Amino acid sequence: MRNVSEMIEQHLKNMLQQSPEGAVEIQRNELADRFECVPSQINYVISTRFTLEKGYLVESKRGGGGYIRIQKIHLQSCGSILDFIFHTIQDQIDQTSSEGLVYRLHEGGHITVREANLIKAAISRDTLNLKLPLRDQLRARILKSMLITLLSK
Structure with a gap:
């Protein structure tokens, strides 16, 4: 049986698929x-599984009529993908964010499974056995270089 976080994630992804705009607005409490859980469980799912690196834009409005809006970002052209990469990576990137970005590019069909696995191996903390922040800076440079090379076919 799946856990509550997985069920919430799948429910939100189904809602996004059915939405003609590719976006949904939800009330966290509802x-x-x-799902008979605490509202912080919803926050956890959204903050860990609907990140920019994984291809989602999340906005929230607090207060009485507050909502959380989740929108799927579609990367179409090479230019928009490269813009997305530069915006996401910048001068440094941690392992979790970099793996999320690689996952997003693979999920979108922009890189193969083999390419994704090679990238993840090259940028893992085991491979980049350095102290922070140098490790995250080197990871960003390697990741940018590999992705630009792969996506500029």
């Missing part, structure tokens, strides 16, 4: 009631 979703928590539906």
Whole structure:
């Protein structure tokens, strides 16, 4: 049986697929009631599984009529993909964010499984056995270089 986080994630992804705009607005408390969990569980799912690196834009409005809006970002052209990469990576990137970005590019069909696995091996903390922040800076440079080479076919 799947855990609650997986069920919430799948529910939100299904809602996004069915949305003609590719975006959904949810009330955190209503979703928590539906899955019989605490609202912080909804926050956890959104903050860990619907990140920019994984191809989602999340906005929240607090207050009485507050909502959380999740939008799937579609990368179409090589230019928009490279812009997305430069915006996401910048001068340094941690391992979790970099793996999320690689996952997003693979999920979108922009890189193969083999390419994704090679990239993950090259940028892992085991391979880059350095102290922070140098490790995250080197990871960013390697990741940018590999992705630009792969995506500029």
